[in-house]
Structure formats: structure tokens, C-alpha cells
Amino acid sequence: MDRKEFLLALRTIKNRYEKGESTELVFPGEDAGQEYKRLFQKPTRLIILGCGYVAQALCRFASALEFYVVVTDDRPSFANHGLFPDADEVICDSFENAIDKIKIRETDFVVVVTRGHRHDVLCLRALLDKKKPMPAYVGQIGSKRRVIQLMDALEEEGYERERLDQIYTPIGLSIGAVTPEEIGISILAELIKVRSEKNNRTKDMLDQTNADPVFLEYVENNEEKVIALVVGRSGSAPVKTGAIMAIDRLGKSYGTVGGGCGEHEVTMQARNVFLKKQDKSMLLDLTNDVASDEGMVCGGTMKIMLYYMPGE
Structure with missing residues (x-):
């Protein structure tokens, strides 16, 4: 689906989620034909x-x-x-x-x-x-x-x-x-x-299926935003694939992709996405020697896609 259709689908999630209905969204990958499937389903x-x-x-x-x-x-x-x-x-x-x-x-x-x-x-x-x-x-x-x-x-x-x-x-x-x-x-x-x-989740879907109510509430609006989605992980990364967060123009986040210094780095990278109005991927390194400086008990890496969502 094109970005406009995708935005419309994103805005319907909250209503369906609260009714206990499942919604599957397909997020584009970096390469042509690549995609990430994410199921939104109440716990x-x-x-x-x-x-x-x-x-x-x-x-x-x-x-x-x-x-x-x-x-x-x-x-x-x-x-x-x-x-x-x-x-x-x-x-x-x-x-x-x-x-x-x-x-x-x-x-x-x-x-x-x-x-x-x-x-x-x-x-x-x-x-x-x-x-x-x-x-x-x-x-x-x-x-x-x-x-x-x-x-x-x-x-x-x-x-x-x-x-x-x-x-x-x-x-x-x-x-x-x-x-x-x-x-x-x-x-x-x-x-x-x-x-x-x-579980309704198939093997080709990202792991996490629930969603933060704050995220669901925020994505209903028509504001310009960036969606951060964890699409890969290794080691003891703090969240599953499928963890999702929205970021507004002021750098405020809605939802989480793990918190701490890693999430702060994602928010910083979102600035470039707003500036260029283009999606991008990033590899977040949370190896133990770095994480310990921030008081984080985690390690490993996370691959995160940042999607630009234009406002209306």
C-alpha cells in the first residue's frame, strides 16, 4: 500500500484494538520487495x-x-x-x-x-x-x-x-x-x-503484538511524525522485534523501543528523518561495556526502521 493508505490503516488500529480485534500492518523494508509484518492485538x-x-x-x-x-x-x-x-x-x-x-x-x-x-x-x-x-x-x-x-x-x-x-x-x-x-x-x-x-502471529511476523495505549492514541492524529519499529535484534536487547514508538517534531516520544540511551539515540536519528522526509534504518549497539556507562543492564544490538509519516 502507498503511504497515504498506510496512514489511514495506522489510524484505525486503536478502535479495532480496543474492540479486541486484530490488525496486521505491513511495513516496507530497506530494499525493494522487503517487508515487515506487525500484528496489533490486545494482550x-x-x-x-x-x-x-x-x-x-x-x-x-x-x-x-x-x-x-x-x-x-x-x-x-x-x-x-x-x-x-x-x-x-x-x-x-x-x-x-x-x-x-x-x-x-x-x-x-x-x-x-x-x-x-x-x-x-x-x-x-x-x-x-x-x-x-x-x-x-x-x-x-x-x-x-x-x-x-x-x-x-x-x-x-x-x-x-x-x-x-x-x-x-x-x-x-x-x-x-x-x-x-x-x-x-x-x-x-x-x-x-x-x-x-x-497465537494468531505467523512465523514471518515480528514478535511483539501488543501496543502502548499512548502510541495508539497519538497515531490517530494528522500530525507529521516518525514511526520507529524494531525489526531485528540480537543478544540481550531490551525489547522484542515489533516494539514500536512514534516521535513528534519536538522530539517527544509515544510508546517505547527500550528506553534509556538507546531510545534517546533513536529520537536523535528521527530529526534527520524529519529533515530529509525519508525513511531510514539504523543499527543500535547496546553492548554491555557501553550500556554499563548508562546504568543499563542490557547488551546486543537492535535494527530499527524509522518511517516518515507526512502530516495533513
């Missing part, structure tokens, strides 16, 4: 039903690994931001009401870690309702014997075995987990595995 929504110790550990780890975390419990002393500072949403309500409010989608991941059998059953009944979409992942905590009994009881109630068989149980990968933190890690390992298997 996977992880819904944790139950706010006990395992849920607290899981929330902490999952939020650091690009999950959008929603937690819910009917106990105010547990369902609060004090215990879940990393959660994107905390809902204190009955599990049935909370599940209705959340409006679970086919792309969601759901972990059932309530405080008892009665609450587990309530949650699973709501999740197995044929009138509602089956989430991409449903995991149920509990011993193998207890969970088998639970699944059999639900089948006797009339729930389809096909849906019951889609529930991951016992939850988590088998790593000999004992403590809440270890159990949280075993669950998260399984979530990452399933997320990777269900």
Missing part, C-alpha cells in the same frame, strides 16, 4: 476466579508476561487492589454476577481457583453454558481424584463431555509445585504454552 485476557494465595501469585507473574489480568471473588477482604496491585481489574461480587459482567470471549483464558467445591461448580456451570462461547483456555485447580468426580457430576447434570474435555485439569504443568508461588508458576507455564499454540 490475552486472563480471568482468575478466586482471590486466594495461588491467585495472588499467578496475577503477579502473569501481569509481567503481557496478560491483561481480571480477578474476582465475593470476599471484599480478598478482592481488592491492596492484595492485587498488578491486576488490571478487580471485581468483588458473586462469581455468577462477575462472570456475567466480564462477558467472557472465545479468546479469554480462565483459571478457576476458588476456595471450595461449591464455588468451583458455580463457575464451571457458567463457563460451560452452551449459549456462551467456550473460552480458549479453562483450567480447574484440584487433585486428580476430586476433579474427575467434579467432571463426572457435571456430565450427569447434562453438560457435554466434549466441553468438559476441553478443561485443563489438574491445572498447570507438572513441575512438582508445592507452594502458592510454585503452583502459580506451573499454571503460568501452561498458560504461556497454550497462548503460544493459539
Whole structure:
């Protein structure tokens, strides 16, 4: 697509992103015929039903690994931001009401870690309702014997075995987990595995798929800007390929390509792009001996494309 069409596509991302829809953009490379594909897709929504110790550990780890975390419990002393500072949403309500409010989608991941059998059953009944979409992942905590009994009881109630068989149980990968933190890690390992298997990103796409809301907000305007996109990396570079940032005429940035001295250098190079009104590529060297002078614990290199976007 030409630059005008590209700009129009770029400005539609925010609306589609907020709706949970995916958008694929193709960025031109340095050479004729070369291109970089970047998928813009919201982080996977992880819904944790139950706010006990395992849920607290899981929330902490999952939020650091690009999950959008929603937690819910009917106990105010547990369902609060004090215990879940990393959660994107905390809902204190009955599990049935909370599940209705959340409006679970086919792309969601759901972990059932309530405080008892009665609450587990309530949650699973709501999740197995044929009138509602089956989430991409449903995991149920509990011993193998207890969970088998639970699944059999639900089948006797009339729930389809096909849906019951889609529930991951016992939850988590088998790593000999004992403590809440270890159990949280075993669950998260399984979530990452399933997320990777269900990812819409193809092998020829850049790695990062989420986007900073500040970036999405800024690119909607008609101002002249430069888009910086990480298209290659080696060593211990601070971000994945696909990291993206916009820079305005004054040198203010929206989003990030890693921060620190490296990002400052990208902003400086953007001045030349504004001046010449031409795209350019740059190789950012973050080797440890240089990075240490700036207090950065990183190394390696990043290849970054800088795209000139004319205003209107």
C-alpha cells in the first residue's frame, strides 16, 4: 500500500484494538520487495476466579508476561487492589454476577481457583453454558481424584463431555509445585504454552503484538511524525522485534523501543528523518561495556526502521 493508505490503516488500529480485534500492518523494508509484518492485538485476557494465595501469585507473574489480568471473588477482604496491585481489574461480587459482567470471549483464558467445591461448580456451570462461547483456555485447580468426580457430576447434570474435555485439569504443568508461588508458576507455564499454540502471529511476523495505549492514541492524529519499529535484534536487547514508538517534531516520544540511551539515540536519528522526509534504518549497539556507562543492564544490538509519516 502507498503511504497515504498506510496512514489511514495506522489510524484505525486503536478502535479495532480496543474492540479486541486484530490488525496486521505491513511495513516496507530497506530494499525493494522487503517487508515487515506487525500484528496489533490486545494482550490475552486472563480471568482468575478466586482471590486466594495461588491467585495472588499467578496475577503477579502473569501481569509481567503481557496478560491483561481480571480477578474476582465475593470476599471484599480478598478482592481488592491492596492484595492485587498488578491486576488490571478487580471485581468483588458473586462469581455468577462477575462472570456475567466480564462477558467472557472465545479468546479469554480462565483459571478457576476458588476456595471450595461449591464455588468451583458455580463457575464451571457458567463457563460451560452452551449459549456462551467456550473460552480458549479453562483450567480447574484440584487433585486428580476430586476433579474427575467434579467432571463426572457435571456430565450427569447434562453438560457435554466434549466441553468438559476441553478443561485443563489438574491445572498447570507438572513441575512438582508445592507452594502458592510454585503452583502459580506451573499454571503460568501452561498458560504461556497454550497462548503460544493459539497465537494468531505467523512465523514471518515480528514478535511483539501488543501496543502502548499512548502510541495508539497519538497515531490517530494528522500530525507529521516518525514511526520507529524494531525489526531485528540480537543478544540481550531490551525489547522484542515489533516494539514500536512514534516521535513528534519536538522530539517527544509515544510508546517505547527500550528506553534509556538507546531510545534517546533513536529520537536523535528521527530529526534527520524529519529533515530529509525519508525513511531510514539504523543499527543500535547496546553492548554491555557501553550500556554499563548508562546504568543499563542490557547488551546486543537492535535494527530499527524509522518511517516518515507526512502530516495533513
